[in-house]
Amino acid sequence: MKLRLFGILAVLFFLAWRTLDGLVEGDWGRLEGGLSNLGVFFRESMWPPNWSVLEARSYPVCEEDIEFFCSVGYLGMMETLKIAFVSTVLGFVGAISLSSLAARNLMPMWVAVPVRIFLSAVRSLPSLIWAILFVIVIGFGPLSGVLAMTFYTIGYLGKLQYEVFEGMPNDPLEAGRAMGLSRPSILMNIVIPENGNHLLSQLMFMFEYNVRHGTVIGIVGAGGIGYYISTYLKFLQYDKVFALLILIFIVVVLIDLLSLAVRSFVNEEGDVRKPTWLNMLIQARKQD
Amino acid sequence: MSNEAILTLNELVIGYGDPLSEPISLEVKPGEIIAILGPSGIGKTTLIRTIAGLVRPLSGSFDIKVERRGGLGYIPQRLGLVRHATVAHNVSLGARANIPWSRTMFQERKERTYEAIRTLGIEDKAAEPVRRLSGGQQRRVATARTLAQQPQLMLADEFLGELDQTNVDIVLGAVGELVEKGTAIVMVEHHEDNAKNFATRIWELREKKFHDMTIEEWIEYSSTGEEE
Numbered sequence: 001m002k003l004r005l006f007g008i009l010a011v012l013f014f015l016a017w018r019t020l021d022g023l024v025e026g027d028w029g030r031l032e033g034g035l036s037n038l039g040v041f042f043r044e045s046m047w048p049p050n051w052s053v054l055e056a057r058s059y060p061v062c063e064e065d066i067e068f069f070c071s072v073g074y075l076g077m078m079e080t081l082k083i084a085f086v087s088t089v090l091g092f093v094g095a096i097s098l099s100s101l102a103a104r105n106l107m108p109m110w111v112a113v114p115v116r117i118f119l120s121a122v123r124s125l126p127s128l129i130w131a132i133l134f135v136i137v138i139g140f141g142p143l144s145g146v147l148a149m150t151f152y153t154i155g156y157l158g159k160l161q162y163e164v165f166e167g168m169p170n171d172p173l174e175a176g177r178a179m180g181l182s183r184p185s186i187l188m189n190i191v192i193p194e195n196g197n198h199l200l201s202q203l204m205f206m207f208e209y210n211v212r213h214g215t216v217i218g219i220v221g222a223g224g225i226g227y228y229i230s231t232y233l234k235f236l237q238y239d240k241v242f243a244l245l246i247l248i249f250i251v252v253v254l255i256d257l258l259s260l261a262v263r264s265f266v267n268e269e270g271d272v273r274k275p276t277w278l279n280m281l282i283q284a285r286k287q288d
Numbered sequence: 289m290s291n292e293a294i295l296t297l298n299e300l301v302i303g304y305g306d307p308l309s310e311p312i313s314l315e316v317k318p319g320e321i322i323a324i325l326g327p328s329g330i331g332k333t334t335l336i337r338t339i340a341g342l343v344r345p346l347s348g349s350f351d352i353k354v355e356r357r358g359g360l361g362y363i364p365q366r367l368g369l370v371r372h373a374t375v376a377h378n379v380s381l382g383a384r385a386n387i388p389w390s391r392t393m394f395q396e397r398k399e400r401t402y403e404a405i406r407t408l409g410i411e412d413k414a415a416e417p418v419r420r421l422s423g424g425q426q427r428r429v430a431t432a433r434t435l436a437q438q439p440q441l442m443l444a445d446e447f448l449g450e451l452d453q454t455n456v457d458i459v460l461g462a463v464g465e466l467v468e469k470g471t472a473i474v475m476v477e478h479h480e481d482n483a484k485n486f487a488t489r490i491w492e493l494r495e496k497k498f499h500d501m502t503i504e505e506w507i508e509y510s511s512t513g514e515e516e
Contacts, residue, residue, distance in 0.1 A: 175368025178340040179385040179437060180357040189381055193373040 091153020123155030358386020
């Protein structure tokens with residue numbers, strides 16, 4: 001069995017290698033010196049990170065007691081977090097309404113199929129394209145970011161949710177239907193409680209995703225820390241960009257920790273260990 | 289208690305593609321307890337699922353004279369419990385099914401839920417998720433759900449399962465309360481003793497035919513069969 005798996009992996013790797021060779025048209029010379037270039041770029045332009053991004057901006061005048069609260073890093077990150085939070089909540093509500101219509105075990109095919117097509121259409125545009133569209137429609141600023149992330153969340157989370165719903169055991173649904181519970185009641189009292197853990201996990205994942213992508217959509221003018229990253233990139237201030245990237249990394253790790261803590265409340269007892277500092281950075285392991 | 293049939297099967301043919309039975313024409317009246325007996329895989333569950341409206345009949349029809357909302361109780365073979373929700377939540381689903389919208393709705397639901405929980409003796413488990421309970425306790429939760437629902441017709445698929453005698457007595461005692469109020473019960477049963485002690489009539493499925501018998505007729509029928 002292990003030999004067969006190794007064989008399959010070897011064949012896949014070979015195919016991937018051949019495909020890549022085709023893509024670069026055999027011109028592997030581009031990689032020559034690439035690593036050393038990266039080293040030079042990192043040493044000369046990015047290192048050490050410029051922590052002035054955590055100091056108060058010169059304008060407008062800081063009225064806070066602690067300078068940090070007037071810094072580019074704090075303000076940008078808070079705006080990104082706010083955009084991510086609002087769009088995750090709005091997107092989750094929208095997604096759960098649509099995914100309950102898209103699940104084949106909850107709705108007839110004539111309802112499920114059009115809703116699935118709609119979700120696919122929403123999902124087919126990356127959040128960056130949504131952001132560009134909304135910046136065009138309503139202009140620069142966080143509202144464009146919120147709308148872009150909300151739409152993307154609906155498309156992405158909607159698919160994850162209806163797949164979870166379709167994977168749930170059928171007998172509680174059948175009991176609910178036979179008893180005469182209405183569709184909304186089945187959704188609220190059977191489907192959501194039965195899949196609460198998955199839904200919460202997806203919600204936390206989506207929040208983390210939206211924080212990470214909130215940095216990207218800022219680059220096209222949809223608000224958040226990405227706006228500052230974009231500005232620093234334009235002025236070649238890579239050391240400040242690096243400091244902001246470290247800040248994003250820390251926030252993402254903290255969200256991951258929060259996600260583990262939240263999920264531990266609803267997990268099957270003993271299945272997943274409570275979050276510790278150790279498993280903060282590694283995946284939660286199932287107990288033997 | 290009205291003597292009008294609560295469930296009428298008219299030349300009903302059940303199955304998934306291929307018929308599992310010859311046309312069935314039977315009646316169930318309020319307060320009756322029907323035990324469906326027969327070997328595994330012969331169509332007992334399909335009949336229950338057909339009456340529950342989960343499988344379309346191949347031909348014929350059936351008529352259920354119960355309230356559209358909450359008049360029909362159903363305990364599937366795998367009990368149909370929301371495993372990640374608490375016992376109280378699961379039992380409340382029954383009450384939720386047929387208490388109409390009113391100002392006192394929430395209070396009524398709560399009262400009926402906790403009454404059913406007390407009757408089944410699971411009040412100490414009310415706040416626990418169902419997944420943590422033993423198989424026997426889960427069967428009591430499913431029964432409590434139906435008790436809280438107070439349906440006019442209860443369909444149960446092997447709901448006594450592998451229960452020990454103590455649990456069987458608790459569950460049947462609770463279901464007996466429903467029967468006293470006029471609920472008719474149609475249940476698939478594997479243990480002939482349970483059927484003999486609890487049911488008022490037997491539907492035995494043999495060679496694609498449902499034989500409708502009183503308990504006395506069935507005892508005679510089975511003893512003749514054994515002698516043959």
